[in-house]
Amino acid sequence: MTENRIFFNSLGSGSNGNSFFIDTPNGALLVDQGFSRKELLARMEKCSCDPARLCGALLTHEHGDHAKGTRIFCDTFNIPLYTTMMTANSLAKKKNLPKMVRTFEPGAQFEISGFGITSFALPHDVDTVGFKIEYNGISIGIATDLGCAGESIRRVLANCHALVIESNYDLDMLMNSPRSLELKRRICGFRGHLDNTYTAELLGELLGERTGLLLLAHVSRECNDPERLHELCAATLKSLQKEHLKFAVLKQDTPSDKFAVIP
Secondary structure (H helix, E strand, O other): OOOOOEEEEEEEOOOOOOEEEEEEOOEEEEEOOOOOHHHHHHHHHHOOOOHHHEEEEEOOOOOHHHHOOHHHHHHHHOOOEEEEHHHHHHHHHOOOOOOOEEEEOOOOEEEEOOEEEEEEEEOOOOOEEEEEEEEOOEEEEEEOOOOOOOHHHHHHHOOOOEEEEEOOEOHHHHHOOOOOHHHHHHHHOOOOOOEHHHHHHHHHHHOOOOOOEEEEEOOOOOOOOHHHHHHHHHHHHHHOOOOOOEEEEOOOOOOOOOEEEOO
16 A cells, blocks of 8 residues: 555445445544444455554444444444544433544544544534545545535535545435425435435536545435436536546445545
């Protein structure tokens, strides 16, 4: 592993579990732990991610699809969890809080073993945050579970070397689904999720000269079509004259390829 690149793996992303593995020559981070310890380890083995390299875990919020395995996994590998105080309190009530916890306020900046972390608040059901993770001049922006992206969010995510952003649902598929009207309104609302069209429109502002990798995350199994989303993203990149940019739609059931993020 060379000093001027980071490796990124999605262990799975969707409504049934989310977890990202970010590896460098000096150690690794696990962003969200939305699968059981057994499943996390099985997926890490499948994509050659070594859990012994982890120096910390970041958690975006307390929902089970992001925090299912948090306590057991972190305690097994004796790594600290970094999350907001409100999320930590929620995990404690659910008996899902690891032994080692470092709390921060949304918007805080801090370091973990050579990683520079910028947190930022996301509009969602609970105290949700996104992260900009920097290492040796390379940046990865991660934002899932948000109902809209205001100026402050766009500013943090703009021109990262890699962008991991939610593209949760197709609006027509959601409206025609058997889900309740209340749930549909929540998903479409300010504190819900981003739809494909909204995310595609964001790309014109977020993809900069440095951006070389785009990963579309948290894709709904019931209310989205990965092939249609892939076509929309390809068309959007073409319209932005960024056909060269590598992109992928992350899957729920299988880990992604190992992506090299380079300056």
